[in-house]
Amino acid sequence: MTKPNFQQMPLDHLRAYILEHRNDDEAFHIYIDRKRAQSPKQMPMTIEEAEAELQRRFGQEAS
Numbered sequence: 218m219t220k221p222n223f224q225q226m227p228l229d230h231l232r233a234y235i236l237e238h239r240n241d242d243e244a245f246h247i248y249i250d251r252k253r254a255q256s257p258k259q260m261p262m263t264i265e266e267a268e269a270e271l272q273r274r275f276g277q278e279a280s
Contacts, residue, residue: 223247228255 223231223244231248238244262270 220244228252 220241220243221234223234224247226234228248228251231244231251235241235244235248
């Protein structure tokens with residue numbers, strides 16, 4: 218059995234493939250890489266920045 222070309226597969230089809238083949242690590246990693254490539258504006262956070270963001274979000278919900 219040959220695997221599909223994950224690089225050429227539309228992202229929504231790749232997601233569906235992953236949901237049907239949950240043990241296919243290769244497909245999963247390609248999906249994550251392609252999703253991250255779609256959102257290049259996301260900047261990594263430091264731990265302190267992430268904690269501050271969580272405090273801000275949860276602080277708003279508690280009010």
